[in-house]
Amino acid sequence: MAKARQERAEITRQAILDGAAISFDRAGFHGTSLTEVVGHAGVTKGALYFHFPSKEALARTLMDEQFQVSEGVPAIVNPGLQTVIDLTHQMAFGLQTNVRIRAAIRLVVEFGSFTDPDPSQYNGWIDTCGDCLTPAQERGDVLPSVDVHDLATMLVGSFTGIQVASHVRTRREDLHARVTDMWTFLLPGIVPAQRIPLFHPAGSFECRALLGLPSPDSPKPTAG
Numbered sequence: 001m002a003k004a005r006q007e008r009a010e011i012t013r014q015a016i017l018d019g020a021a022i023s024f025d026r027a028g029f030h031g032t033s034l035t036e037v038v039g040h041a042g043v044t045k046g047a048l049y050f051h052f053p054s055k056e057a058l059a060r061t062l063m064d065e066q067f068q069v070s071e072g073v074p075a076i077v078n079p080g081l082q083t084v085i086d087l088t089h090q091m092a093f094g095l096q097t098n099v100r101i102r103a104a105i106r107l108v109v110e111f112g113s114f115t116d117p118d119p120s121q122y123n124g125w126i127d128t129c130g131d132c133l134t135p136a137q138e139r140g141d142v143l144p145s146v147d148v149h150d151l152a153t154m155l156v157g158s159f160t161g162i163q164v165a166s167h168v169r170t171r172r173e174d175l176h177a178r179v180t181d182m183w184t185f186l187l188p189g190i191v192p193a194q195r196i197p198l199f200h201p202a203g204s205f206e207c208r209a210l211l212g213l214p215s216p217d218s219p220k221p222t223a224g
Contacts (some may be wrong), residue, residue: 003158009051012043012051013051015042015043016038016041016043016047016048016051016052016058016150017058017061017062017065017100018040018041018099018100019030019036019038019039019040019042020037020040020041020058020062020102020103021039021062021099021100021102021104022040022099022103023036023037023040023103024059024062024094024103024106024107025099025102025106026132027106028106028107028110029055029066029110029179032055032111034048034055036044037055037058037098049068059107060118062100062103062104062107063104063107063108063121064104064121065100065104066108071186072201078126078135079131079132079136080132080135080141080200081133081136081140081141081191081199082199082204083132084129084132084133084155085183085199085200085201085203085204086203086204086206087128087132087205088155088159088175088179088182088183089127089203089207089208089211089213090211091159091163092163092172092175092176092179092215093176093211095167095172095175096172096175099191104162105163108121108122108160109160109164120161123158125156126149126152127151127152128158129151129152129155129156130148130149130152133148134148134151134154136183136212140192140195141191141192141195141198141199142190142191143191145193146190151190152185154209158182159179159182162175162178162179162182163175165178166178174215176203178202180201180202180203180216181201182201183188183199183201183202184201187199187201200216204215
C-alpha cells in the first residue's frame with residue numbers, strides 16, 4: 001500500500017514538472033503562473049504545493065534536470081575532446097525534442113529573474129567539460145598552451161549564445177549545423193594540426209546513430 005502511494009505521488013510530481021516545463025518553455029519564469037502549471041499538469045494547487053513550495057522551487061528542479069545529458073560521462077573510460085563535442089550535440093538534440101530541457105535552458109538564460117541568481121548550472125557544465133578536456137590535453141589532443149578551464153568556460157558561453165540565436169532564427173531547426181560550425185572553426189585553434197582529423201565536429205558516428213541523426217556526408221533529400 002505504501003509503495004502504491006509513493007508511485008502515485010511520483011506520477012503526480014512528474015506531471016507537475018511536465019506542466020511546468022510547458023509553461024516555462026512558452027512564457028518564461030515571469031510569464032508563467034501556477035494556475036497555468038496546474039492546468040497543464042491536470043492536478044490541484046494543493047497537490048502542487050505538496051511537492052513544490054513555490055514557482056522558484058519548480059524552476060530550480062527543472063534547471064537541475066538539464067545535467068541528465070551528462071550523467072553518463074563519469075562511466076566513459078577515456079573521456080576527451082570528442083566527448084565534449086558529442087555532449088553539445090546531445091544537448092542540441094534535447095533542446096529540439098524535450099520540453100523539459102528547453103524549459104530548463106530558458107530558465108538558466110533568464111537566471112536574472114531570480115532574487116538570488118545561482119551560477120551553479122553554468123559552473124556544472126564548465127566542470128563537466130573541463131573533466132573531459134583535461135585528459136584530452138594530457139594525451140596531446142589539446143594544445144599545451146590552452147587553459148582548459150578557460151576553454152570550457154568559453155564553450156559553455158558559446159553554446160548558450162548559439163542555441164538562443166538558433167531558437168530566435170529557426171526555432172532551433174538549424175542547431176546541429178550551428179554547433180558543427182562552432183567546432184569546425186574552433187578545432188584548428190585548440191588541437192595540434194596533425195590530430196584535427198581525429199575529431200568529428202558534427203558528432204561521432206556513435207553519437208549521431210544514438211540520436212538518429214543522418215551522417216553529415218549523407219545527401220540532402222530532394223523535394224518531390
